[in-house]
Amino acid sequence: MALTGIQIFKLLPKTNCKECGVPTCLAFAMNLASGKAELDACPYVSDEAREKLSEASAPPIRPVVLGKGVRKAATGGETVQYRHEKTFYNPTLLAAQVGSDIAAADLEVKLKGWNALQFERVGLNLRPELVAVKDVNGKADTFAAVAKQVAETSEFNVILMTENADVMKAGVAACAFKRPLMYAATAANADAFGAIAKENDLPLAIKADSIDGLTSLSEKLTGMGLKDLVLDPGSREPKQCHQDMIALRRAALKNGNRAVGFPAIAFPCEMASNLDTETMLGAMFVAKYGGIVVMSDFAGESLFPLLLERLNIFTDPQRPMTVTEGIYPINNPDENARVLVTTNFALTYFIVSGEIEASKVPTWLLIKDSEGLSVLTAWAAGKFAGDDVGLFVKKSGIADKIKHQELVIPGYAASIVGDVEEELPGWTITVGPREAAHIPGFLRA
Amino acid sequence: MRDEDVETYYSCTLCQSFAPSHVCSVSPERTGLCGAYNWMDCKASFEINPTGPNQPIEKGECIDPVMGQWKGVNDFVYKASRGAVTHYNFYSMVTDPMTTCGCCECIAAMLPSCNGVMTVGRDYAGETPCGMKFTTLAGVMGGGASSPGFVGHSKFNITQGKFILGDGGLLRMVWMPKMLKEELKERIEKRGAAMGVPNLYDMIADETVGITEEEILPFLQEKGHPALSMDPLIG
Numbered sequence: 001m002a003l004t005g006i007q008i009f010k011l012l013p014k015t016n017c018k019e020c021g022v023p024t025c026l027a028f029a030m031n032l033a034s035g036k037a038e039l040d041a042c043p044y045v046s047d048e049a050r051e052k053l054s055e056a057s058a059p060p061i062r063p064v065v066l067g068k069g070v071r072k073a074a075t076g077g078e079t080v081q082y083r084h085e086k087t088f089y090n091p092t093l094l095a096a097q098v099g100s101d102i103a104a105a106d107l108e109v110k111l112k113g114w115n116a117l118q119f120e121r122v123g124l125n126l127r128p129e130l131v132a133v134k135d136v137n138g139k140a141d142t143f144a145a146v147a148k149q150v151a152e153t154s155e156f157n158v159i160l161m162t163e164n165a166d167v168m169k170a171g172v173a174a175c176a177f178k179r180p181l182m183y184a185a186t187a188a189n190a191d192a193f194g195a196i197a198k199e200n201d202l203p204l205a206i207k208a209d210s211i212d213g214l215t216s217l218s219e220k221l222t223g224m225g226l227k228d229l230v231l232d233p234g235s236r237e238p239k240q241c242h243q244d245m246i247a248l249r250r251a252a253l254k255n256g257n258r259a260v261g262f263p264a265i266a267f268p269c270e271m272a273s274n275l276d277t278e279t280m281l282g283a284m285f286v287a288k289y290g291g292i293v294v295m296s297d298f299a300g301e302s303l304f305p306l307l308l309e310r311l312n313i314f315t316d317p318q319r320p321m322t323v324t325e326g327i328y329p330i331n332n333p334d335e336n337a338r339v340l341v342t343t344n345f346a347l348t349y350f351i352v353s354g355e356i357e358a359s360k361v362p363t364w365l366l367i368k369d370s371e372g373l374s375v376l377t378a379w380a381a382g383k384f385a386g387d388d389v390g391l392f393v394k395k396s397g398i399a400d401k402i403k404h405q406e407l408v409i410p411g412y413a414a415s416i417v418g419d420v421e422e423e424l425p426g427w428t429i430t431v432g433p434r435e436a437a438h439i440p441g442f443l444r445a
Numbered sequence: 446m447r448d449e450d451v452e453t454y455y456s457c458t459l460c461q462s463f464a465p466s467h468v469c470s471v472s473p474e475r476t477g478l479c480g481a482y483n484w485m486d487c488k489a490s491f492e493i494n495p496t497g498p499n500q501p502i503e504k505g506e507c508i509d510p511v512m513g514q515w516k517g518v519n520d521f522v523y524k525a526s527r528g529a530v531t532h533y534n535f536y537s538m539v540t541d542p543m544t545t546c547g548c549c550e551c552i553a554a555m556l557p558s559c560n561g562v563m564t565v566g567r568d569y570a571g572e573t574p575c576g577m578k579f580t581t582l583a584g585v586m587g588g589g590a591s592s593p594g595f596v597g598h599s600k601f602n603i604t605q606g607k608f609i610l611g612d613g614g615l616l617r618m619v620w621m622p623k624m625l626k627e628e629l630k631e632r633i634e635k636r637g638a639a640m641g642v643p644n645l646y647d648m649i650a651d652e653t654v655g656i657t658e659e660e661i662l663p664f665l666q667e668k669g670h671p672a673l674s675m676d677p678l679i680g
């Protein structure tokens with residue numbers, strides 16, 4: 001039975017000194033209880049408390065931070081098996097692979113192409129994080145050169161893939177400043193790889209031929225003082241790998257097995273012969289516990305669905321998705337274009353803006369903050385009532401962009417018409433369609 | 446109407462869609478924590494839709510009259526949470542409190558150094574003396590878990606007769622956001638008087654007094670807040 005926040009709290013110093021990064025011992029206790037903090041963050045825990053708290057002293061799956069710069073990201077840190085139990089925290093990191101024999105000019109083209117793959121959605125920039133550099137010929141200098149080029153000329157962070165310690169050393173020397181992931185320590189090279197990782201304070205992936213093999217390797221490496229590990233159970237057959245991913249997650253969460261309490265890495269690029277099948281497998285690992293997923297390439301049509309899937313899987317199901325309040329111009333509206341207003345629930349926004357786009361009619365779309373509720377719910381909860389909609393329209397500044405004074409409100413909120421009119425004297429308030437699907441017809445009429 | 450007056454409470458499992466182990470038990474003196482369902486609403490809802498989210502719960506044998514625990518409720522909750530929750534208390538936030546989903550109107554949290562509790566509504570976005578804002582609190586204790594030391598509840602519940610009565614009731618309340626406090630002013634005064642402390646309203650600190658336990662403690666001492674002389678909140 002996991003300790004509750006209150007049980008943990010009783011063992012803490014109760015001084016609220018804030019050194020752990022949160023304002024009170026109670027808040028720290030709650031973070032420990034929910035697997036979001038490490039006991040080591042509090043410098044004042046007594047030895048006695050430490051012993052009693054050992055079970056709750058660290059997250060069951062350690063969050064491992066990879067890279068530096070704008071694409072730096074953490075993987076792992078998950079606390080539940082199923083998303084609906086709470087939420088998943090750290091989105092699967094996506095990598096594409098290059099061989100160490102790639103010519104500098106070709107790599108430049110590739111990096112440029114991959115860098116251009118960025119998509120805007122719900123106010124977020126969706127993009128991949130990593131490039132995996134794979135040693136294909138055992139040549140340390142070319143490996144290092146490719147790693148260096150990726151690290152220095154792109155925003156991407158790096159996975160260094162070789163099992164040869166000399167090659168790895170050269171790669172690390174070339175890009176250690178970007179905190180690359182070393183892949184991979186095996187039973188054969190664990191001592192040397194462990195030493196390199198420790199010396200450079202880098203995250204290290206370990207590869208074995210089974211989960212049992214992983215356990216002993218991981219115990220050995222944590223024994224050497226390493227903390228940031230990533231697990232590869234070695235399976236390359238999709239069904240087996242899928243099973244391994246689930247088994248790893250279960251063992252860490254349900255059985256509290258610390259040896260496998262690390263994020264996992266999966267390699268669709270080694271499981272399929274074409275990018276389509278790879279993408280399908282990648283999608284499986286985004287959903288089922290791949291902390292890092294390595295593809296052979298990124299193409300718009302392969303990457304975009306993965307990014308969207310990732311966004312969906314890793315958003316908090318207990319918090320409605322929202323878009324920012326404001327004015328959204330669609331189809332280049334001018335001063336005569338119509339003005340529609342709706343709520344800031346992400347789904348509402350997507351559907352409504354999508355229909356407006358499809359109509360090709362230039363339109364101003366006003367999004368009012370309704371705490372992420374859809375039209376009918378927001379109306380019922382008083383978050384899309386007449387006076388606040390009117391007030392929002394006034395403050396939004398839309399009046400300066402248009403020459404007319406007509407506002408279209410959603411059909412489901414028809415009953416607020418009078419109140420909006422009162423708040424916006426001189427405006428014509430038109431009740432629009434109830435269903436978004438009827439918006440194009442409405443706008444064209 | 447009081448809890449003692451009825452033999453049947455009602456469940457609400459509407460929130461299981463996103464907090465799978467959460468089961469609200471609604472009694473006359475404990476409205477659903479979202480503030481949208483009171484006992485009457487649940488009763489009506491059951492009569493309209495007998496297979497819906499509001500089911501009658503026979504209280505059954507009383508296990509603990511102070512904390513508010515009944516065998517019939519425990520059995521129901523165990524089944525409705527599919528084994529995740531074995532039992533809970535209606536009238537305590539410290540000892541095995543009711544589960545909390547994400548949509549509670551307010552979250553009460555204990556303030557150990559003040560020997561009292563605070564509560565914060567979702568409209569108040571600032572810091573609170575427990576060291577967590579509303580959203581942080583909802584994040585660490587929501588989701589269908591029973592988290593001792595914390596409980597989600599409706600605004601109305603604060604001044605209902607059984608509000609954390611097992612822990613000392615409303616007299617434990619040492620901090621509330623000003624807006625919430627003012628909204629409930631009359632009812633707090635009335636309930637305080639009924640509990641023998643007519644000026645309770647003036648003794649409850651808010652963000653203008655402070656947002657840490659250290660800041661509000663002198664205020665509570667000066668006012669002679671009843672919580673300070675109660676039994677320790679946590680043993």
Ligand code: SF4
Pocket residue numbers: 012013014015016017018019020021022023024025028041042043044045
């Ligand atoms: S560092 Fe330790 S003593 Fe200080 S507030 Fe955090 S948990 Fe409490």
Ligand code: SF4
Pocket residue numbers: 457458459460461468469476477478479480481482546548549
């Ligand atoms: S919070 Fe409200 S809607 Fe949700 S389960 Fe409880 S009473 Fe029902």
